[in-house]
Amino acid sequence: MTNRRCFIDFMLCFLLAGLSGAFATNSLIAAERLNIVLIFADDLGWQETGFTGSDYCETPNLDRLAGQGMVFRNAYASAGNCQPSRACMLSGQYTARHGVYAVGSTKRGPAALMRMIPIPNRGNLPLATVTMGESLKAAGYATGFFGKCHMKDSDKGKSEHAGFDAVKVSQHGLNSKDPADPKAIFSITEAACEFIEANRQGPFFAYLPHYAVHSALQGRAKTLAHFKEKPKGQLGHGDPLFGACLADLDTGVGMVLDKLKALGLDDNTLVVFTSDNGGTHVLQEPLRGHKGCYYEGGIRVPMIVRWPGVVEPGSTCDVPVLNVDFYPTFLATAGAKSPASPLDGENLIPLFKGGAALHRQAIFWHFPGYLNGPVPRGRDPVFRTRPVTVIRKGDWKLHLYHEEWQLDGGRDKIANNNAVELYNLATDPGETSNLALSRTQARDELLDDLLVWIKRVPATIPEEANPAWRADATSKVGKKKSKRKD
Numbered sequence: 001m002t003n004r005r006c007f008i009d010f011m012l013c014f015l016l017a018g019l020s021g022a023f024a025t026n027s028l029i030a031a032e033r034l035n036i037v038l039i040f041a042d043d044l045g046w047q048e049t050g051f052t053g054s055d056y057c058e059t060p061n062l063d064r065l066a067g068q069g070m071v072f073r074n075a076y077a078s079a080g081n082c083q084p085s086r087a088c089m090l091s092g093q094y095t096a097r098h099g100v101y102a103v104g105s106t107k108r109g110p111a112a113l114m115r116m117i118p119i120p121n122r123g124n125l126p127l128a129t130v131t132m133g134e135s136l137k138a139a140g141y142a143t144g145f146f147g148k149c150h151m152k153d154s155d156k157g158k159s160e161h162a163g164f165d166a167v168k169v170s171q172h173g174l175n176s177k178d179p180a181d182p183k184a185i186f187s188i189t190e191a192a193c194e195f196i197e198a199n200r201q202g203p204f205f206a207y208l209p210h211y212a213v214h215s216a217l218q219g220r221a222k223t224l225a226h227f228k229e230k231p232k233g234q235l236g237h238g239d240p241l242f243g244a245c246l247a248d249l250d251t252g253v254g255m256v257l258d259k260l261k262a263l264g265l266d267d268n269t270l271v272v273f274t275s276d277n278g279g280t281h282v283l284q285e286p287l288r289g290h291k292g293c294y295y296e297g298g299i300r301v302p303m304i305v306r307w308p309g310v311v312e313p314g315s316t317c318d319v320p321v322l323n324v325d326f327y328p329t330f331l332a333t334a335g336a337k338s339p340a341s342p343l344d345g346e347n348l349i350p351l352f353k354g355g356a357a358l359h360r361q362a363i364f365w366h367f368p369g370y371l372n373g374p375v376p377r378g379r380d381p382v383f384r385t386r387p388v389t390v391i392r393k394g395d396w397k398l399h400l401y402h403e404e405w406q407l408d409g410g411r412d413k414i415a416n417n418n419a420v421e422l423y424n425l426a427t428d429p430g431e432t433s434n435l436a437l438s439r440t441q442a443r444d445e446l447l448d449d450l451l452v453w454i455k456r457v458p459a460t461i462p463e464e465a466n467p468a469w470r471a472d473a474t475s476k477v478g479k480k481k482s483k484r485k486d
Contacts, residue, residue, distance in 0.1 A: 032268065033140075033202060033203035033334065033335070034203065034268060034269065034270050034307075034333045034334065035196075035202050035203050035204050035205070035206075035265060035268055035269040035270070036136070036141075036203075036204070036205045036206070036269070036270050036272075036330055036333065036334075037192075037196075037205075037206045037208070037256060037260070037269055037270070037271045037272070038205075038206070038207045038208065038272045038326065039208045039210070039253060039256065039271070039272070039273045039274075040086075040089075040147075040207070040208060040209040040210060040273075040274065040275070040276060041210055041212065041213065041249060041273070041274070041275040041276070041302075042082065042148060042209070042210055042211055042212060042213060042214040042275070042276055043082075043213055043214045043215075043275070043276070043277065043278075043279060043280050043281070043291055044213055044246070044249075044275035044279060044301070044302060045275070045278055045279020045280070045281075045282065045284050045290070045297070045301075045302075046278065046279065046284060046287060046296075046297070046300045046301060046302060047235060047284070047302075048213075048237065048246065048279055048282065048302070049062050049063070049246070049302050050062065050063045051063045051065075051066035051067075051071060051302070051304070052071075052302050053235065054233060054235055054237050055233040055234055055235065055237075056230065056232060056233030056235070056237035056238055056243060057233075057237055057242075057243050057246050057247070058243065058246075058247050058250070059246065059247070059250040060250065060254070061250045061251065061253045061254030061257060062250050062253055062273065062304065064254075064257070065253065065257065065271065065273060065304050065306055066304050066314075067313060067314050068306050068308075068313050068314075069271070069304050069305050069306030069307070069311050069313065069315075070304070070305045070306075070311045070312065070315045070316065070317055070351075070352065071302075071303070071304055071315075071316045071317070072303040072304075072305070072316075072317050072319075072321055073316055073317065073318050074300070074317075074318050074319065074320040074321065075274060075300065075301050075302070075303030075320075075321050075322075076299050076300055076301065076320065076321065076322045076323070076363070076392075077274075077275065077276055077277045077278070077299050077300075077301050077322070077323055078094060078095065078322050078323050078324050078365065079095055079101070079277065079299070079365065079367070080277055080278070080291060080292050080293055080294055080298040080299055080365075080367065080371070080384070080385065081102065081103060081276075081277050081291055081292050081371070081486055082103055082150060082214075082276050082277060082486060083100060083102065083103045083150040083151065083486075084100045084101050084102060084103075084367075085276040085277050085323065086150055086151075086160050086209065086276060087100035087125055087150075087151065087160065088100075088322075088323060088324050089132070089276075089323040089324060089326055089327070090125070090131050090132050090133070090160040090327075091125055091129045091130075091131060091132075091327070091341075092132065092324050092326075092327030092328060092343040092344060092345050093129070093324065093341070093342065093343065093344050094324065094344045094364060094365075094366060094457070094459075095365070095366050095367065096364075096366040096454075096457045096458070096459035096460070097342070097344065097457060098122065098125055098126055098129060099119075099121070099122040099126070099460075100121065100122045100123075100124070100125065100151070101119070101121045101122075101366075101367055101368065101369055102121050102367075102369060102371060103150070103486040104121070104123075104486075105121055105369075106118040106119060106120065106121045106367075106368065106369025106370060106371075107369060107370060108369070108370055108371050108372045109370050109371070109372030109373075109382060109383050110372075110382065110473065111466070111468045111469075112468055112469060112470045112473035113382055113383070113469070113470075113473050114370050114386075114466050114468070114469060115386075115403040115407060115465065115466055115469045116387060116402065116403055116406065116407070116462040116463075116464060116465060116466050117462060117464045117465070117466050118368060118369035118370055118387065118462055119368035119369060119387075119460050119461070119462055121369065122157065123151060123152070123154075123157065124151040124152060124153070124154060124156070124157030124158055124159055125151065125157050125158050125159070125160065125162070126157055126158075127156070127157055127158060128341060129158065129341055130339035130340070130341050131158070131160065131162045131163045132163070132205075132326070132327045132330065133145065133160075133161065133162060133163025133164040133205070133207070134162055134163030134339075135163070135327070135331060135336055135337075135338075135339055136163070136205045136330060136331075136334060136336065137163045137164070137165065138163075138336070139331075139334045139335070139336035139337075140203065141203050141204060141205045141334065142165055142166075142195075142199040142202075142203070142204040142205070143163060143164040143165050143166070143204070143205045143207075144164060144165065144166040144167075144191075144192065144195040144196075144199075144204065144205070144206045144207065145160075145161040145164035145166065145167045145168070145169075145207050145209075146166075146167075146168045146188045146189075146191045146192040146195070146206070146207070146208050146209075147168075147169070147170060147173065147184070147188045147207075147208050147209040147210050147211065148169070148170070148173055148209045148210065148211050149161055149167075149169045149209070164207070166191075166195050168187075168188070168191040170184035170187060170188060170211070172184060173188070173210075173211030174211055174214060174215075174216065175216050175218070176218060179220065179221060180220065182212070182218035182219050182220055182244075182245065182248055183210065183211040183212040183213075183214075183218050183245065183248070183249070184211055185210060185211075185212055185248050185249055185251070185252045186248075186251075186252060186255075188208060188210060188211075188252070189208070189252040189255045189256060190255075192206050192208050192256060193255060193256060193259040196256075196259055196260065196263065196265070197259065197263060200263045200265060202265075202268065203334065205330070206256075208252075208256070209276075210249055210252070212245050212246065212248065212249040212252075213242060213245045213246050213249060213281065215280075215281075217239075217241040217242055217244075217245045217281070218241075218244075218245055219240075219241055219243075219244025219245045219247070219248055220244065220248055223244040223247050223248055224240055224241065224244040226244070226247075227240035227241075227243035227244050227247070228240045230243070236282060236283055236285070237282055239281060239282065242281045242282065253273065256271075257271070266308060267308045267309065270305070270306070270307045270330075270333055271304075271305070271306040271307075272303070272304070272305050272306075272326065273302075273303065273304045274301050274302060274303040274304075274323060275301040275302060275303075276301075276323075277291050277292075277298065277299065277301065278290050278291045278293075278296075278297045278298040278299055278300060278301065279291060279297070280292075283376055284296075284297030284376070285297075285376075285430070286429060286430040287300060287429060287430060287431075288375075288376070288377045288378075288430050288431045288432070289375035289376060289377060289378055289384075290375050290376060291375075291384075292371045292373065292375065292384035292385060292486075293371075293375045293378060293384045293385045294365050294367060294385055294388055294390045294399065295375070295377075295378070295431050296425070296429060296430070296431060297375070297376070298375065298384070298385075299365065303321070305348075305352060307352055310349075310352050310353060311352045311353075312354060315354070317351050319351055319356070319357060319358060320363055320392055321348060321351070321358075322345060322363055323345075324343070324344050324345035325345035325346055325347070325348050326345065326348075327343055327345055328343050328345050328346060328347045329345070329347050329348045329349060331347075332347045332349055333349070346358050346359060346360050361393055361394075361449075362391050362392060362393040362446075362449055362453075363391070363392050364389070364390065364391050364392075364450070364453055365388075365389065365390040366389045366390075366454075366459045367385055367387065367388055367389075368387045368389075368402070368459075368460060368461050368462050369387060369462075370383050370385070370386055370387070371383060371384040371385050372384065377430075377432075379401075379421075386401060386402075386403055387401065387402040387403060387461065387462050388400065388401050388402065389402070389450060389454060389459060389461070391446050391449060391450040391453070392425070393445075393446055393449060395424050395425050395426035395427075396422065396423070396424060396425070396442050396446055397422070397423045397424075397425055397431070398420060398421065398422050398423075398436075398443065398446040398447060398450060399420065399421040399422075400419065400420055400447065400450055401418070401419050401420070401421075402419075402461050402462050403462075404417045404418050404419035405417070405419040405420075406461075406462065406463060407465060411447075414436075415437060420436045420443060420447060421434045421436055422434060422435045422436040422439060422442065422443045422446070423435065424439075424442075
């Protein structure tokens with residue numbers, strides 16, 4: 001009996017030790033799971049930071065982050081303005097899948113100049129969409145959303161903060177009434193830092209979609225006074241209010257970085273910084289256009305990734321990437337499953353580790369409507385863009401304009417209808433020389449790929465002519481200054 005009891009006691013101790021070890025191992029795994037911080041600027045252009053070349057704007061904290069991580073020199077927003085870009089990033093899907101194309105409406109501008117009836121815009125994500133927040137929450141992450149929210153929950157759709165445990169949406173971020181907190185930069189940042197500290201045992205996902213540097217520009221008095229005394233930079237940057245607004249945003253970024261360091265979370269946190277679309281306050285030259293169009297100035301954005309031990313400090317990457325890539329990348333770092341709804345992005349971890357390519361061959365943009373307000377060196381004197389679908393494949397980029405394609409003969413009349421623009425971004429990043437009629441082999445390859453993609457997704461394109469269009473309206477309406485709300 002004594003030997004049997006000793007054996008039973010031994011087995012109980014063995015099993016308890018095993019269970020204790022398993023719990024300890026699980027706790028260790030949970031503690032080691034990577035935290036994620038995503039900082040999202042509003043309307044910040046490709047060359048407006050110190051680390052991308054501005055000699056007027058001052059962004060020491062972003063420059064520090066760039067020195068500690070990887071700068072992506074061909075990073076893109078998935079849409080040309082705010083709301084659809086955010087919808088793409090948080091859903092992991094192109095606009096063609098979720099139908100959020102614009103802010104408010106795709107019928108923006110003089111109806112008499114719209115040759116086609118645009119595809120209607122959605123105001124929020126379809127209910128079937130599984131957001132990034134929902135997927136990471138399901139994977140055991142504490143999720144926090146701090147800042148700008150474009151979409152609202154309704155019985156027909158969901159907002160971009162679906163799936164976030166902690167949500168702080170500033171009501172005065174576009175035009176803060178507090179001179180000490182312009183664009184709500186510091187209240188957004190403080191709330192995020194409190195969330196990070198409360199969840200420091202991890203894992204957590206903190207998303208900071210800022211209002212800066214969207215209009216109306218604001219800056220703290222001391223910051224603004226500094227830039228008023230500063231000479232204009234060589235890139236044409238020289239607006240003191242813009243400089244102050246961006247500098248204050250940079251200070252907010254520094255607060256987050258300092259909080260991570262103070263809590264000892266630097267080595268276990270992936271930090272991503274980027275912008276929702278191209279800039280709008282200063283010329284984006286050498287890039288063509290700005291926010292709202294699908295030339296490079298409207299969609300190319302600054303981007304930094306810091307992941308200690310994985311990303312080489314001070315490195316760069318020239319592979320084209322989009323903000324739809326964040327969703328599958330974050331799922332991979334979290335060890336989480338992909339949702340049932342399709343994801344259009346690709347896991348970027350191979351690039352973080354120094355890889356030179358991804359599996360995909362091309363990336364796409366789709367905008368089946370009209371946005372008022374012309375852009376510098378734009379195609380149109382009234383609209384930032386008309387209905388267009390765009391592909392980038394390698395160094396080649398092709399724009400397919402649906403008015404001319406649908407109404408002016410399509411492929412049969414491609415030599416004369418101006419439906420297609422083709423550029424080689426390696427030699428012509430400013431999209432100055434349309435090669436559609438001279439590099440026909442490249443044109444046809446990209447065009448075929450684009451038409452296959454439109455059919456496969458499928459991407460809804462305008463097909464119906466607008467009966468309100470008037471051929472003689474350009475001279476009358478084009479002289480008027482078109483007001484924009486975004």
